[in-house]
Amino acid sequence: MTDINDIPPEILASVFELTIYTSSISSLRPLSIVCRHWHDVVEQTPRLWGIVLLRKQSSPAALEKQITKAKAAPLSITLFPGTRSAKHTKKVYQKLTDLSINWVMANVGTEFISACRWVALYRSLEELTLCRGGPRYDEPGPFFNDVNAFTQREAKLRSFTATNLQKAWVIGFLGPSIRQFCLVRGYPDLSEQVNYYTYRLYTRIADTWDYLSRLPEVIKVHLKHLKHNDPKGFAPSVIRLSKLLTLHVEDVLQMPILLSYIAAPHLQTLCIDQRQIEPLSFSFRNPSPVAPLFACWSDPSFLPANLHTLELRDCLEITDVPYLIRWLERLPNLIRLFIGDGSNVLGKAPSRLSPDDGESNLYRALAHPMTRQDGESFWLCPSLMILHLDADQDIGELLSIARTRGGIASAMHDIPPPNRLRRVEALLCNTGREEEIELLGSLVDQAYCLCTSCGLRVLSKATNRLVSKN
Numbered sequence: 001m002t003d004i005n006d007i008p009p010e011i012l013a014s015v016f017e018l019t020i021y022t023s024s025i026s027s028l029r030p031l032s033i034v035c036r037h038w039h040d041v042v043e044q045t046p047r048l049w050g051i052v053l054l055r056k057q058s059s060p061a062a063l064e065k066q067i068t069k070a071k072a073a074p075l076s077i078t079l080f081p082g083t084r085s086a087k088h089t090k091k092v093y094q095k096l097t098d099l100s101i102n103w104v105m106a107n108v109g110t111e112f113i114s115a116c117r118w119v120a121l122y123r124s125l126e127e128l129t130l131c132r133g134g135p136r137y138d139e140p141g142p143f144f145n146d147v148n149a150f151t152q153r154e155a156k157l158r159s160f161t162a163t164n165l166q167k168a169w170v171i172g173f174l175g176p177s178i179r180q181f182c183l184v185r186g187y188p189d190l191s192e193q194v195n196y197y198t199y200r201l202y203t204r205i206a207d208t209w210d211y212l213s214r215l216p217e218v219i220k221v222h223l224k225h226l227k228h229n230d231p232k233g234f235a236p237s238v239i240r241l242s243k244l245l246t247l248h249v250e251d252v253l254q255m256p257i258l259l260s261y262i263a264a265p266h267l268q269t270l271c272i273d274q275r276q277i278e279p280l281s282f283s284f285r286n287p288s289p290v291a292p293l294f295a296c297w298s299d300p301s302f303l304p305a306n307l308h309t310l311e312l313r314d315c316l317e318i319t320d321v322p323y324l325i326r327w328l329e330r331l332p333n334l335i336r337l338f339i340g341d342g343s344n345v346l347g348k349a350p351s352r353l354s355p356d357d358g359e360s361n362l363y364r365a366l367a368h369p370m371t372r373q374d375g376e377s378f379w380l381c382p383s384l385m386i387l388h389l390d391a392d393q394d395i396g397e398l399l400s401i402a403r404t405r406g407g408i409a410s411a412m413h414d415i416p417p418p419n420r421l422r423r424v425e426a427l428l429c430n431t432g433r434e435e436e437i438e439l440l441g442s443l444v445d446q447a448y449c450l451c452t453s454c455g456l457r458v459l460s461k462a463t464n465r466l467v468s469k470n
Contacts, residue, residue, distance in 0.1 A: 012037075049071075050076060050102070052066065052076065053080070067092070067096065072102060073102070074102055075104065075105075076106075093112070093115065094115075100117075101121070101123070104126050105128075106125060109131050109134075110140075111134055111137045114137050118143055122147075122155040123154065127157075127159040128159070129160075129161040131165070140169050140172055144172045152175040158178065162182070162183050164184070164185060167210075170211055171214065181215055181221050182222040182223075183223050183226065185203050185226050202227045203226045203228055205228040212239050212241065215241065216242075218241060219245050220248075222248040223248070224251060225251050227253045228252065228257075228258060236261050238261055239261055240263045242264075247264060249272045252274070255274065255288065256288045256292050260293050260296045264302075265302065265305070266306060267304035267307055268309065269308070270304070270307060270309070272315050275340065289317055290323075291319060294327040303330055304331075310331070310337055313338075313390075316341065321345065322360040324362065329378075331381065334381045335385050336384075337381065337384060337386070339362075339389055341391035344391060346389075363398075367400040367403075367404055367405075369415055377415050378415065379415070379418040381418070382419060384405070385423070387401070388424075389426045390427070391426070395437070398424060399439060402421060402444050405420065405444075421444050424440065424444050427451050428449040428451070429449050
């Protein structure tokens with residue numbers, strides 16, 4: 001057994017950092033009295049004291065003492081909601097502003113950051129989460145003064161999350177340094193004296209395109225709660241994000257139009273989540289068909305041929321399904337397919353909408369080899385290993401998929417079999433008898449039931465019985 005004193009100081013310091021974030025800086029005191037070794041790590045690691053968490057109940061005196069102990073260490077500043085600048089905290093805010101050249105991470109509002117200047121931050125700040133701090137700070141004012149092309153090139157900012165910000169704030173931080181970008185429109189703060197139903201609910205889709213066009217090196221993008229207006233004939237140039245690997249689109253109006261002008265050929269993970277989200281969801285059920293997006297992204301210049309994870313939640317209509325299947329035909333490396341189908345679109349889809357539409361039933365397309373126009377047979381998503389279906393499908397359809405993708409397809413067809421299906425996640429208890437569920441568990445490595453009534457049970461092939469997922 002390893003002695004507690006043999007744990008390297010740098011590992012202890014990293015653990016203590018997590019403790020501060022999950023608790024507070026006050027957690028360092030009990031840690032420092034465990035033993036001499038821990039005490040030395042706490043006292044001799046200034047970056048621990050540089051984790052500044054500003055809460056409504058924080059003691060200004062304790063914060064000033066902490067900032068002094070941080071010395072010239074990098075500062076990570078988090079301003080929790082509800083914390084406001086007051087007379088007794090003014091000195092703390094001023095100390096942090098004076099040390100802005102040491103900031104490496106900041107989760108603050110525009111009211112707080114407006115006391116600084118970007119020319120003092122850009123050489124050190126690596127991660128920024130910025131939210132609207134009130135009408136008075138909707139515009140950056142002098143914050144970006146003296147910024148030039150050199151500043152933009154040399155900026156160290158790698159991760160930027162913008163929540164409810166005006167365009168001038170967002171654009172000022174964007175540039176080739178950004179690797180992760182999250183744009184959140186959010187919902188109004190009901191504590192503010194604003195019109196709940198009209199306060200900045202809509203976002204110009206042209207602005208979102210503009211933001212993305214300024215991120216040539218971005219790797220991960222998350223777009224959330226964006227109520228885009230109709231572009232009404234406006235069409236931008238194609239935005240090519242050649243290094244984008246992960247794209248998460250959540251509750252975004254005009255989503256198909258937005259994505260149809262984005263080319264991300266090296267995309268690996270795509271999540272489109274259009275589930276209705278409270279409290280304003282009643283107004284924003286996305287009516288746009290996704291078929292145009294699937295058709296556009298089937299073009300070789302758009303096609304993410306290396307996509308390995310696809311998640312589609314409540315965004316499909318019946319007419320979208322054949323286009324989805326045709327797009328999946330072009331994704332031979334897809335390993336994980338997650339579909340949330342609250343409207344049971346997949347169950348309602350016929351095998352063919354018309355003689356020329358091709359396959360329109362996803363369950364059938366996954367369970368049987370398909371045939372191209374030249375007569376060649378092939379498997380849809382031959383690399384598929386994880387299938388998640390949150391829908392009211394019949395368990396017989398899952399059994400059909402599992403039989404042909406359970407490692408025995410070679411005995412049934414004359415073409416090379418697809419990868420073995422390792423895991424199926426679906427609503428099993430509500431759609432099948434116990435013997436059918438057991439049969440499904442025998443065909444794949446694991447079969448998870450998603451319903452809450454059974455406690456998220458899993459049928460493991462190794463045990464051939466239902467056990468708790470947790």
